[in-house]
Amino acid sequence: MKKYAVFILSLAILYISYQIISGLVLTALYVPDLSMGIISTSGEVAFGGSPAIHFLAILLIATIAYFLSQKMIRTT
Known part of the structure; x- marks a missing residue:
């Protein structure tokens, strides 16, 4: 049970870190298209698809969380 707890905790921490870092990068690199803002005032929001890179x-x-949990279990 200890191995599972360490794995889930490290997975959660790494996943949340990935989400925060990717959000910061995407926000920093976002360039709004001002010409579309004048034409479209319907309030619709378009989201991109979910590419396979997120799954990878x-x-x-x-995988990193698994190896970290294995290393932490061996050292304790």
């Missing part, structure tokens, strides 16, 4: 990032985070 989550798999990478889970």
Whole structure:
């Protein structure tokens, strides 16, 4: 049970860190299209799709969390 708790905790911390960092980067790199703001005043918001890179990032985070949890279990 201890291995599972360490794995879930490290996964959660890494995933939340990934979300915060990617949000900061996307916000910093966002350039609004001002020409569309004048034409469209309907209040609709368009969101992008969910590319496969997010899934791969989550798999990478889970793998890192697994190895971190294994390393923490061995040292304690």
